[in-house]
Each structure stands twice: as C-alpha cells, then as structure tokens.
Amino acid sequence: MNLFDLSLKLNGFPISKARLALEEIQNIKDTDFEAYIFQKRKEILDYHLQNNSFYKEIIKNADIKDWKDVPVMTKRDVQRPLEQRLSKGFSTKNVYISNTSGASGDPFFYAKDNFCHALTWSIIQNRFGWFDIDFNKSKQARFYGIPLDKKGYYKERLKDALGNRYRFSVFDLSDTAFEKCLEKFKKTPFDYINGYTSSIVQFAKFLKKKNLILTTVCPRLKACVVTSEMLFEEDKKLLEKQLNVPVINEYGVSEIDLIAFQNPEDIWQVNSETTYVEILDENDHILPYGEEGRIVVTSLYNKAHPFIRYDSGDIGILSKESTMQKPILEKLIGRTNDIAILPSGKKAAGLTFYYITKSIIEDDGKVREFIIEQHKIDTFKVIYASSEVISKDKIEKIKSEMENYLEKGLKVIFERQDMIKRSKSGKLKQFTSFIN
Known part of the structure; x- marks a missing residue:
C-alpha cells in the first residue's frame, strides 16, 4: 500500500x-x-x-x-x-x-x-x-x-x-x-x-x-x-x-x-x-x-x-x-549572516574559521564536534566537545593558521564542554557572529 x-x-x-x-x-x-x-x-x-x-x-x-x-x-x-x-x-x-x-x-x-x-x-x-x-x-x-x-x-x-x-x-x-x-x-x-x-x-x-x-x-x-x-x-x-x-x-x-x-x-x-x-x-x-x-x-x-x-x-x-x-x-x-568582520575592515566567510580549526582540531578523533562564535571584532571563541582539553600545541597552531589565512592580532578563546548545545530544531550552527 x-x-x-x-x-x-x-x-x-x-x-x-x-x-x-x-x-x-x-x-x-x-x-x-x-x-x-x-x-x-x-x-x-x-x-x-x-x-x-x-x-x-x-x-x-x-x-x-x-x-x-x-x-x-x-x-x-x-x-x-x-x-x-x-x-x-x-x-x-x-x-x-x-x-x-x-x-x-x-x-x-x-x-x-x-x-x-x-x-x-x-x-x-x-x-x-x-x-x-x-x-x-x-x-x-x-x-x-x-x-x-x-x-x-x-x-x-x-x-x-x-x-x-x-x-x-x-x-x-x-x-x-x-x-x-x-x-x-x-x-x-x-x-x-x-x-x-x-x-x-x-x-x-x-x-x-x-x-x-x-x-x-x-x-x-x-x-x-x-x-x-x-x-x-x-x-x-x-x-x-x-x-x-x-x-x-x-x-x-x-x-x-x-x-x-x-x-x-x-x-x-x-x-x-x-x-x-x-x-x-x-x-x-x-x-x-x-x-x-x-x-x-x-x-x-x-x-x-x-x-x-x-x-x-x-x-x-x-x-x-x-x-x-x-x-x-x-x-x-554559507549564509550571508555568517560573515565575520575583522579589525582591518576585511570580511571573511565565517566558515573559513570553522574550516581552519577543523583541519587541526579533529585529526586525533578526541574532539567530537565544535562551533565558533565571534564576540568582538577581534575575539573568537571555539567551543568544543571533547573528553579532554585541547593541547597547547594545537591551540597555537590554530592561532597561527588564522593569522596566515586572515590577519594578525586575532584573539582566540577555547572552551571545552561535555556536549554542544543545538538549536530547537536540532541543527548545529557552525559559526555565529554576535557583532553583525
């Protein structure tokens, strides 16, 4: 039937x-x-x-x-x-x-x-x-x-x-x-x-x-x-x-x-x-x-x-x-509201940050998933779900790659959580800017 x-x-x-x-x-x-x-x-x-x-x-x-x-x-x-x-x-x-x-x-x-x-x-x-x-x-x-x-x-x-x-x-x-x-x-x-x-x-x-x-x-x-x-x-x-x-x-x-x-x-x-x-x-x-x-x-x-x-x-x-x-x-x-505005005035697709971080953060399988938020024009937060804290070497590598791809002087904060909170629909928003 x-x-x-x-x-x-x-x-x-x-x-x-x-x-x-x-x-x-x-x-x-x-x-x-x-x-x-x-x-x-x-x-x-x-x-x-x-x-x-x-x-x-x-x-x-x-x-x-x-x-x-x-x-x-x-x-x-x-x-x-x-x-x-x-x-x-x-x-x-x-x-x-x-x-x-x-x-x-x-x-x-x-x-x-x-x-x-x-x-x-x-x-x-x-x-x-x-x-x-x-x-x-x-x-x-x-x-x-x-x-x-x-x-x-x-x-x-x-x-x-x-x-x-x-x-x-x-x-x-x-x-x-x-x-x-x-x-x-x-x-x-x-x-x-x-x-x-x-x-x-x-x-x-x-x-x-x-x-x-x-x-x-x-x-x-x-x-x-x-x-x-x-x-x-x-x-x-x-x-x-x-x-x-x-x-x-x-x-x-x-x-x-x-x-x-x-x-x-x-x-x-x-x-x-x-x-x-x-x-x-x-x-x-x-x-x-x-x-x-x-x-x-x-x-x-x-x-x-x-x-x-x-x-x-x-x-x-x-x-x-x-x-x-x-x-x-x-x-x-990506989405038009996923644009990051940098201190120099340069604009970049928010998923650029996500992609840079992804290539480094997930290579050993310890980080299950993560999101990136822009809180100030020069400040970004990486929120990740993992069984342990990300190593200092990885943190420095991510900061270095962001400078290479984007510009110098960006501040990156890392926050570990047990689980990434999803929207009411269940979707995961990889990048969010709170300044646009």
Whole structure:
C-alpha cells in the first residue's frame, strides 16, 4: 500500500496531479525551456501583483520594465502575520502552513497552496528516485530534530509512521545513544539514511571508533542523504567509508522548495522545474555563471504566498556549465549572516574559521564536534566537545593558521564542554557572529 502518497492525498495535496505536471515539465525540449521559465516567471509575478496586497507593498512604485527590475524580497519583508501575506482566495484553512527553523536568525511562518506543496513532494520523490529510493516502499533512518511538546511530538511520530521512517534523536549524540542506534540498524532493514549532516557525521565517527562498517550490520542500506548543514569534503569521505554507501548532498530552502540535489554523476543539480535561481551581487545585479553571490530564488508555482526574487540568505556559485534547463550549483559557501568582520575592515566567510580549526582540531578523533562564535571584532571563541582539553600545541597552531589565512592580532578563546548545545530544531550552527 502506498501510505506516503495516501497521506498526502488525505491531507488535500494532489500528488498524482503534481507528478503528471512534473513529468510534462521534464519533457520540455532544451530549446523551449528558456521560454517556459520566462513564461512562468511572468505568470507568477502578474498573479501576485493582481491578487496579493502584501506583495504590492513590496513592489511599491518600482518601474518594472524587465525581470531585473523586480525588487528582491528578504526575510525581513515577511516578518508580519501570515494572514496579512496570503493571496486572495486563500486562508490559513486551505493552505499548507509551516515555519522556518530560524537558523538564519529570522524564523517565520509561511504558506504554500496545496498544488504547490504537492509539486514540492513530487520533486523530492523524483530526486530520491535517482538512487532507487521510493518513499512508499523504502525504509528511512531519519536523523532529525523533533518537537518536544506533546502535540508536536506525536504529530511527527505519526508522520514518520506514514512515511515509513524511524527517527533517531539528534539531541543526544553520546556513545550510549549511538549504541542504541546501532542496535536498531542491526534489527531494521533500512534502505537509506536522511538527516542533518553534523549528526550523521557524529554517528560515523562512533562507527570508526568501533572499527565498524555500517553495511556489515545493515546490508540493505544503499544511500545517505545529508541536508540542512554544510558537508565538508573530509566528512563526506568519512561517511562514505563508515557507511559504505553513496553520500548525497541536498540543499533546500524550507519556505520555497528543494533547490539542489546531487545527481548520480556527482553534480549538484538545481531544481529548474519549479524554481528559478539567480546569483546576485550586493547591489542586486545579476551575476554571470561562475561568480560568487547571494542565492535568490523564485517559486514559480506558489499562488498562496509570493516568494519572488527571494533572498535565501545563502551565498553560492552557479557553474559556468549551467544551462537554463540544467543549472548546476558549483558551490554553497554559507549564509550571508555568517560573515565575520575583522579589525582591518576585511570580511571573511565565517566558515573559513570553522574550516581552519577543523583541519587541526579533529585529526586525533578526541574532539567530537565544535562551533565558533565571534564576540568582538577581534575575539573568537571555539567551543568544543571533547573528553579532554585541547593541547597547547594545537591551540597555537590554530592561532597561527588564522593569522596566515586572515590577519594578525586575532584573539582566540577555547572552551571545552561535555556536549554542544543545538538549536530547537536540532541543527548545529557552525559559526555565529554576535557583532553583525
């Protein structure tokens, strides 16, 4: 029985209709795809200009002669009650509603019309299908957060049951908890793993410590899909070795859609079927393929709520090999609010600090995980979970490397904790600046 599809249908999301629509989009010829994108952009823009008073406020008196003249939406634009942002004919009773995790610092509720939400799921099912994963049949080992209030908790557990998945807690990453995870893998024929990058990496480190390859105890396992957090190359190699399955990188913006998914050729393929992705500079100018900038996304099908030229808060690069039908995300660099401002005035991606420290701090396996915080313009704190204090040699090496990569005069404080505290969603934010 196709329980996953059935649960979508029972909740009013027309998955069969969406799947047929997706198939039609994917059958559009390469030569006609640009015209399809331009037409859908125009349709969704015109629709919200005619039916959404909230979006009219954003447009104001903008002189829109071309797509590049359409104002960029930000997360701050949507910091108002959801009811005020819905289009005509939609209410909180006839749309899909959810909220962002707040990882960007700006949590809010958002809505999708039922067909748009079904399209999102059809895209996700299509991409997972590249790796022979069927949501109606394949058993998922899920490393995600879960609401701790009674209603939210049991709602997620019900969704897990209908989605043929078992959820592991990401709030307890101790060896004791991982022993229980391992026993579950031994007894359950999981087909794939899906969840937050950092949690699955910690599980892989536990397996490495036990000198155990996961497929030896769970031979049916065939893929691991990581999401929501950065995946570094060293961690990917660790996962591939300890899990012994392909490790697939997923990038999504919860309020919009699945944005990019690593295909079987190891290319991060952008979802061009239901979204339009642009890379813009600080002045909202469109950058050519190959240049780094802000990832700005348009939802081509969401009629309930406008997300038109919406700044995702992420920084990335579209490959020079991209086409309108097959854009390729060459690199996801981080979030715009993850920028560190240094005493000299220089700006650096916060993950630069994380990457420098990571290359030194984890080489002996004693440090389980860590985060970096900027507290003053010249002061950074490394908070780490470890069985023992980091050696003076490592501390000096980290300081030296930061000077080499960034600039001299930076102060680095180290603080050991038994466990790194995660956000309410269970995600781990690798770098946070408290001065921006």
